[in-house]
Amino acid sequence: MDSNNTFNPRLSVITLALLAAFGGPAWADDEIDELIKPESTVSIGVGHWSNxxxxxxxYDGMRENESPHLLIDADIVKRDDxxxxxxxxxxxxxxxDNREFSGEWLRQGNIGIKVDYNRITRESPQTFNTPLQGAGTTNQTVVNSGLATAPRRDLTLGTTREQTGLSFYKNLLPGLEFNVNFKHEEKTGERxxxxxxxxxxxxxxxxxxxxQLEAALSYTTKKWQLRGxxxxxxxxxxxxxxxxGYTGAASNTNPTYLSFPGDNEAHQLFLNGGYNFTxxxxxxxxxxxxxxLQDDYLPTSGVTDWPAAVQAAVGPDKLDGKVDTRLAQFGLTSRPFKNFSLNASLRYHETKDKTPIRTFSTAGQPYNATAPDYVRNSYKTITSKLEGTYRxxxxxxxxxxxxxxxxxxxxxLRVTGAEKDIVVPLRSEVDELTGRLELRRSLSDTANGSVSWLHSKRSGNRYKRALWDHSDDIGLGGLQDVRNLTNPLHMAKRDRDRLRVSVDWSPLEALSLQFSAEEGRDKYHDHSTMVNGLDKGTNRLYTIDAVYTATDALKLNAWYSYDQNKAEQSHYRTHTTGGAGGGFGDPAFKYSDLQDTGNSLGLGLRWEATSRLDIGADLEFFRSVSQYDQDVVPLDAGGVPVFPTTANLSLGAPDIENKLLRLSLFSVYxxxxxxxxxxxxxxxxxxxxxxxxxxADGSPFVYGANVNTDGTTxxxxxxxxxxxxxxxxIYSFR
Structure with missing residues (x-):
């Protein structure tokens, strides 16, 4: 199935390719017709999982083993010569449950239509045992865990997406084509x-x-290629x-209202093209x-049973969201000399947030246009690229x-009284320069390979001063300058290096090997004592694939992959071990050393045992380990971390290990x-x-943090x- 729901009518290319490959005096007309005549296949079967x-x-629609699964596949193709x-x-x-089908009618080079349907299921791997009433509806009741008589039931949650598509193609004139694609999706379920x-x-x-709707015209000549x-x-x-709502809760009987993303729409005009000068x-x-656009009315306008202080809040009845995006990109590829080629491009991208700045909810306070909750976030990016290759x-x-x-x-920005404050200390300018070098060896019968190196440096202006109210924090108090308290991942100053080596080697006619290795290192800057963000990160990926053709009837393959990702992160925090009355504690610094490691292995066999019997086998093994080492270190009077002291806390969570082993055997007679x-x-x-x-002891998670919980397990x-x-x-026919 075409997952993009895009209609591709060019089946005639297959015919032309076969004629070019097999045409000639050595092939009779009936032999050519037999080669290009389409084959249809229908497969009907039954399968069963033991558990x-x-x-x-x-995602595969076979989570339960309650009954055998019906297995039906078909690919039926007919052609009117x-x-x-x-x-x-x-x-x-x-x-x-996750079935799909499509039907297509095409008259080569003239007109075509396609209809498809795709059902995608996603079932939760957890089971929830709960007394929640009204689950899956818009009116639910949490039953207090103290009510032992509340009935409980098991819930397995999941969602279903049903997609229906319609595509139409028409050749209007030589070189001029019209395509329209429409997709309708209904998503239902519970999460x-x-x-x-x-x-x-x-x-x-x-x-x-x-x-979703796409309508496009395509125009193609020897010089021009346009699509808009x-x-x-x-x-x-x-x-x-x-x-x-809540039942049996002593401290809070007021209902809680939860909202969803509002209705929205987007419209885009586009033009893509190319011109061959030479x-x-x-x-x-x-x-x-x-x-x-997002101009849906807020759903809370008719609510009357929540606290009076909340009802007193006055604000706009809808967001009136509006975001404009512009993109312009120009490129040029050329080979000015026999052994030298050049590639250059310039790209401009702008996102302009035109949503009104407003306040939507301030409990017990009237609407105040000078102290809004919503702030805009607009940006523009100019990217230029130049690359040359010499052979x-x-x-x-x-x-x-x-x-x-x-x-x-x-x-x-947020307006507070007569002043404008920065909400978070972001940079207004972010620049990144990347250089790449690559040496490649190709066109060899036995060995080909490449080695490439990439280095990028990201910088920008200083973070703008912003104020943070720390009046409740012991040892801080009042408004604090948080210029250096955040170092966002996407705009932090960073040096990045990437090295990649790949080799394709055939030491024997029957054996081919492919190997690749990648190493990457990131180093982040702008760090001081009170900083939230990454310090550095590393990643590596090694893969090897082998294919051995023992005989025309026996083929073996094997592959192995190793990947590792590390990140070291630090941030200022106040731990709860030293505060009066169990509140905020003394200022401290938290270090996190995070690591994910994966190993994957695969073995495969394909054997034509006899003229009637084919046998295959695949073995796959996967293992991943996630590590979460964390330490909290106190600060001295000058705000410097103290190493080591008895006050240091190790907060590392246990490692998480996942393993998967799958052995697949099949035979076709x-x-x-x-x-x-x-x-x-x-x-x-x-x-x-x-x-x-x-x-960690294997006991299930239980919802039970306060009186308004139902003890869901x-x-x-x-x-x-x-x-x-x-x-x-399996039945095949022409």
Missing amino acids: DRPQQGI ATGTWLRFETRNLGL AWSPGHAVQFVTEPVDSTTR GYNGSWYKNNNPLVRV PTTRATLKLEYARA FAEVYSFTAGLEDKRQDRDRP TLDKSSKVRFDFIHERWKTDDWTWQF VYTKPKQVSNFVAVRY
Whole structure:
């Protein structure tokens, strides 16, 4: 299925390629017709998993083992030789929840239409045992955990997306084509949710509609290639507000209202093109203008049963959001000399936030236009790139490139009285310069490879002063200058280096090897004692693939991958070990050393055992380990971290290890020219000690932080083992 819902009518290319490859006096007309005549296939079978698969069955529609699964696939293609008309019907997983199918009618070089349907399911791997009433609706009630008589039930949450698409193609004139694509999506289901102010379990009733439309004209000549048109999207949330009430709670019986993203829409005009000045020089163009709007009314206008202080708040009844985006990009590729090629581009991108600056909710206070809750965030980026490649000694080429990216950002301002304060201390200018070098060896029968190095340096102006009210923090008090308290990842000063080596080697005619290695290091600056942000990061990736052709009937393959990502982060904090009355503690500095490591291994076999029997086997193993080492270090009177002291706290969470082993075996037996039978067996083992939804001792997570909780229990299955067996009958015809 075309996941982009884009209609591609050029099936005639297949015909032309086959004629070019096989045409000639050595081929008779009937032999050519047999080669290009389309083949259709229908497969019907049944499969069964021995146990539930909450983790591995999240997306494949086979989470439960309650009954056998019907396996139906089909690809039916017909062609009318007289008119050059193609008719195609394709379906995948027709017997499962995540099924899809499409139908297509095409008259070569003239007109075509395509209709498709795609159902995507996503089931939660957790099971929630809860007394929550009204789960999945817009009116839910949290039952206090002290009410032992409250009935409980198990909930397995999930969402379903049903996508329907329609595409149309028409050739208007030689070189001029018209395409229109429309997609309609309905998303429904339930997800785990929480009011945010407390550890409480409620469900998010998902019910939304998304529509997308693209209409484009394409014009192609020997010199020109142009494509322009319109893109539009419309989003509608059918559940604007959820009311959460409480039963049996002594401290709070006021309901909580939870809102969803408001209805919105976006419209874009675009033009992409290219012009061939000469066979070796080409220019490209990309222009876009888009406007996104969010003018949905706030869903709280009719609410009457929340606290009087909140009802007294006065504000606008809708956001009136408006964001304009402009993009202009120009490129030029040329080969001015035989062994030298050049690539240059210039890109301008601007996002302009035109949403009114307003206050939407200030409990017990009237609307105040000078103290808004909403602030704008606009920015523009200019990117220029120049790259050249020189070829020498027949098989070598050397590439050098330079990219300069300059960004100007609006600092979010908030009006307070007669002054304007920076909300967060962002930079207004961010510049990044990147250089790349690459040496490549190619066109060899036995060995090809490349080595490349990239270095980038990001800088910018100083962070703007902003004020932070620390009047409640022991040892600080009053308004503090937080110019150096944040170092955002996307604009922090940073040096980055990347090294990549790849080799493609065939030491024997029957053996081919591919190897690649990547190393990367990031170093962040602008750090002082009181800083939130990354210090440095590293990443590495090593892969090796091997294919061995023992005989024409036996092929073996193997692969291995190792990846590791590290990040060292530090930030100012106040821990709760030394504050009076258990409140904020003494100022301290927190260090985090985070690391993710993954190992993947695969082995495969394909064997044509006899003229009728094909056998295959695949073994896959995956293991990942996530580490969370954290330390809190006190500061001395001058604000300098103290190493080491007995007051240092180790807050590192336990490591998380995930393992997956999957063995897949299959055989295909040919009954006759049109019929085959396929047998599949899969052994799957998944294991984790993830503490996200369970404690270190294996006990389940329980919602129970305050009186307004219902004691909902979250169950996960840390070890899941299941076997799958399936048999299919495959019929082919022309």
